[in-house]
Amino acid sequence: xxxxxxxxxxxxxxxxxxxxxxxxxxxxxxxxxxxxxxxxxxxxxxxxxxxxxxxxxxxxxxxxxxxxxxxxxxxxxxxxxxxxxxxxxxxxxxxxxxxxxxxxxxxxxxxxxxxxxxxxxxxxxxxxxxxxxxxxxxxxxxxxxxxxxxxxxxxxxxxxxxxxxxxxxxxxxxxxxxxxxxxxxxxxxxxxxxxxxxxxxxxxxxxxxxxxxxxxxxxxxxxxxxxxxxxxxxxxxxxxxxxxxxxxxxxxxxxxxxxxxxxxxxxxxxxxxxxxxxxxxxxxxxxxxxxxx
Numbered sequence: 001x002x003x004x005x006x007x008x009x010x011x012x013x014x015x016x017x018x019x020x021x022x023x024x025x026x027x028x029x030x031x032x033x034x035x036x037x038x039x040x041x042x043x044x045x046x047x048x049x050x051x052x053x054x055x056x057x058x059x060x061x062x063x064x065x066x067x068x069x070x071x072x073x074x075x076x077x078x079x080x081x082x083x084x085x086x087x088x089x090x091x092x093x094x095x096x097x098x099x100x101x102x103x104x105x106x107x108x109x110x111x112x113x114x115x116x117x118x119x120x121x122x123x124x125x126x127x128x129x130x131x132x133x134x135x136x137x138x139x140x141x142x143x144x145x146x147x148x149x150x151x152x153x154x155x156x157x158x159x160x161x162x163x164x165x166x167x168x169x170x171x172x173x174x175x176x177x178x179x180x181x182x183x184x185x186x187x188x189x190x191x192x193x194x195x196x197x198x199x200x201x202x203x204x205x206x207x208x209x210x211x212x213x214x215x216x217x218x219x220x221x222x223x224x225x226x227x228x229x230x231x232x233x234x235x236x237x238x239x240x241x242x243x244x245x246x247x248x249x250x251x252x253x254x255x256x257x258x259x260x261x262x263x264x265x266x267x268x269x270x271x272x273x274x275x276x277x278x279x280x281x282x283x284x285x286x287x288x289x290x291x292x293x
């Protein structure tokens with residue numbers, strides 16, 4: 001019950017901050033900005049405390065389950081949001097970032113609490129694999145949101161909708177840089193997650209891909225991540241070789257497409273036949289063995 005209250009606490013703080021961001025479309029009062037920062041910071045503190053408590057109570061936390069994974073990704077995105085608020089104090093980026101934070105937290109309530117199969121390997125491989133994929137997810141999300149902001153800002157400038165309308169977004173040049181860097185970071189982290197996932201499975205099977213714990217290339221997660229990595233590499237090569245792809249709507253569309261691949265990957269990770277899901281019988285057997293020891 002206490003865990004649920006803690007999650008509700010930081011979720012409510014972020015929701016109030018989002019409400020203040022919406023209110024900012026009509027008012028830029030100093031008191032509103034102070035309250036916004038206060039609620040956002042309070043949410044991040046509660047969020048950090050929750051994750052710290054998870055680590056203290058569970059040796060495999062905070063990346064051993066899908067639920068932990070979503071909550072940690074939301075935490076990283078919340079830090080980026082607060083940093084952005086200090087960098088662009090009067091911007092409305094929270095209208096895009098905070099819904100993503102709340103969406104990840106909401107998804108965690110439906111996510112599995114069964115340990116991921118990668119944690120059946122040596123713990124260091126499971127942590128590295130989880131961190132790579134978590135940072136890759138955050139990079140894709142950040143690029144997608146920056147792409148949306150770019151498209152919105154481009155439309156507003158094209159139709160001469162000025163700052164007086166209430167929505168304040170960074171310049172197109174700044175959003176373009178964020179898009180480009182997010183795409184490069186996503187390629188690096190997703191690639192790292194893909195290959196460390198294979199290594200973690202090989203470690204758990206003693207380096208024999210043909211064993212029960214080996215790496216089946218037909219696994220939905222492997223196929224989806226492989227497709228996503230191939231797309232990210234192709235998009236990054238295209239961006240570097242073709243200068244026009246580094247500018248304007250093209251880079252925004254590339255990050256939006258990467259987000260679509262991410263959604264497919266997240267859905268594939270929740271499938272019961274995925275290597276990322278440890279069967280309940282296997283978990284119970286392992287627990288019994290640990291108790292007998």
